[in-house]
Amino acid sequence: MKLVVVGGVAGGLSFAARMRRLDESAEIVVFEKGPYPSFSNCGLPFYVGQEIPTRESLLLNTPQSLKAKLNLDVRVNHEVISLDANAKTVQVRGADGSIFTESYDKLMLSPGARAARPPIAGLDSPRVHTLRTVDDAQQIVGLADCAKSALVIGGGFIGIETAEALAHRGINTTIVEGSDHVMPPLDLEMAHLVTGALQSLNINVIAKTRVTKIQHFPAHDLAELSNGQCLEAGLIVLAAGVTPATEPFVAAGVKADERGYIEIDQHGRTNLPDVFACGDAVTQQTGVTGQARPVALAGPTNRTARLIADFIADPESARPLPKPISTSIFRVGPMTVAQTGANRAELDARGIAYRTIHTHPTDHGTFLPGAQPMQLMLHFAATDGRILGAQGIGGNGVDKRIDVIATALKAGLSAPDLIDLDLAYAPPYSAAKDPVNFLGYVAENVLRGRLKLWYAEEAAHLDPATPILDVRPVPEFNAGHLQGARCIPLTELRSRLDEVRSWADGKTVYLSDDSGANAWLAQRILEPAGINAKVLSGGVNTVFAYYFDNPGAVLEM
Known part of the structure; x- marks a missing residue:
């Protein structure tokens, strides 16, 4: 043969x-x-x-x-x-x-x-290069040795990793991304955290913008953007898809x-x-x-x-090709970003009913020094809880959690099944309730109707008369809270139920805190007292991420 x-x-x-x-x-x-x-x-x-x-x-x-x-x-x-x-x-x-x-x-x-070549006038400049082959990389290295500034067109995997590489060499680097945010496969709140991580590396990020023209000059190129800006660059990397x-x-x-x-x-x-x-x-x-x-x-x-x-x-015994779930990971400075399964846009496009939860755990027990925070998001079917997708960003341990969830997704497990996963625990590596187990706890409460959620995207559209109750201590509340929110610390809530009842006047109370954990406790206090309440998924931490470009639209600080 x-x-x-x-x-x-x-x-x-x-x-x-x-x-x-x-x-x-x-x-x-x-x-x-x-x-x-x-x-x-x-x-x-x-x-x-x-x-x-x-x-x-x-x-x-x-x-x-x-x-x-x-x-x-x-x-x-x-x-x-x-x-x-x-x-x-x-x-x-x-x-x-x-x-x-x-x-x-x-x-x-x-x-x-091959690298896609959008219709940009001047794209044939000798300073414009793609990064698909070893020779491409060699050419970029040659220009990077003397470039003071660089422009990366596209904020996907290659664009982000190349921008970090150029910034690591001390080059003033800008990413221009035509979509609403970098890494379009990520949901908005996670993508905004990636933008923040890039900015911490002194990488400038310009989203919702396209390069319209490149002019070649002896000492540099000049890129004209759709927002009217012009950027000088000694090196331009084209990473706008394939x-x-x-x-x-x-x-x-x-x-x-x-x-x-x-x-x-x-x-x-x-x-x-x-x-x-x-x-x-x-x-x-x-x-x-x-x-x-x-x-x-x-x-x-x-x-x-x-x-x-x-x-x-051997056609008779061969297994069929597996259906990929697109598990991926990349690094931004000290941060790890990973995802598996579908995002909101894919689920919405296919008409799949789903629920979303956000958590903010640490990679190991906080009683042991060095615990690093992460943010996890899980999508699961609204009917049977089947796992549909997950995303995470943070320091140590993000890769482990997304890989575990990817395995559970591939196995057809439901979100509550995450509770029962027997995962390795010792203080340097996890908490006794691993972040994956904890996602299962939260999902089960949602599916059983115990935990009623509202989401960051709703914050900009709430009726001004909506009662918003923040249950954090006063100093945390004063550091940044939702517009129109009232503060009653969780430790005082039981003694002030009549005050809440009078203020809510029969309306559903929208609860908030930093991560959602204390707001959940508040909901369990309010509902037996006859006061309907919803918990902000992921708390104000997720609101900050969702409204990264304009937190003042929904927050008072």
Whole structure:
């Protein structure tokens, strides 16, 4: 059997290596458009930031090492330019520019994606670079050695990590993001905390804005923004999304969506016989909403490639491709940001009824010095409590909690099932009620109707006559509270119930505090006394995050 693989790196080479382990006799040819068949894409920003000291550290395998270890015929600087599915051949442009035809029995497409190029006048400036390859990184490093200022266009994974890398080198760096906030997959309150973390690194963030024009000058470039600003930059990094590199295959009849992403079935098959696909250039049905979309993450790509090889080698026993839940993580200075599953926008778009809770735990017991705060958010189905998504930001331990929740989501657990997870505990690592267990406690109270919530987004739209009761001590209340709120500390609440009853006058009392914990206790005091009450999810801490750009709209400080 002869297998031809289009593209190396995570998808193509994972497939080729697995095929070799399953079939020693197969002829396996890999065509890689660039000079490096196997390198760490995810490590590129860390090389730019000098945390990875040498470019050689990014290179994982060479054609020679792959031949020696796996007997793979890896040809770099070879671009597949067309496909004839009837003849089962591809046309290839070789390193010398010549064009030849290669036959196959099975064809794996892993062409990846290239940086999107929005319609910006002057984008061809020599100071504008993408960060997709080792050579891209090398060029950026060359400019960074003498640049005093840098502009990063796009605030996604690559944009944020590159901005941090440039700031680490002492370069005055600005991110311009066209969406409402950086990291669009995050919900607003979490994304705003990322903005705050970036600002703490002296990175300027300009959201809801686009670069409209770039002018090239001898000493710098000048970027004009849609908000009227102009920014000087000695280096511009274009990180405004990607476009699938699938044109030759779509032209040959491979079915794709309107953006060019290849559609595959549960075993990685395209609509053409013996043609498979994986990686950044395909769509997969996601595990939470069922929506078909690209999932450009290294872990899912490696797993998909392996399972496709399993199917080709033994179709009867191969497992279907898992539905990805998009678990991801990145760093901003000392902060870790992680997420799994769906966000609000995805759930709303699919009409899925859900509830959301916010908590503000520490990574370990506060009685042991060094406890670091984190903020966790959990979405779960309003009907049966099925876990739908989670996001977290903070110091130590965020990665652990999101990974645990991702496992629970994959297993189909409900939010209250988190209560019963038997997680490792010792004071340096957690609290006896781990933050994951605690999310389960809160979710169970919500689902059972014990805990009634209201949310930060409601604060800007409340009727002025709404009774808002803050149950923190007076000094904490005075440091910042919701407009129109009245302060009655929790310790005084039982003795002042008549005052609350008279003031509320039959209306539902909207409770607030710092994180929601004491407001929950207040609700349990008020409701037996005949006073309806709701608790602000995540407390004023979440309000500060939600209204990060304009806290004065809802808070008095």
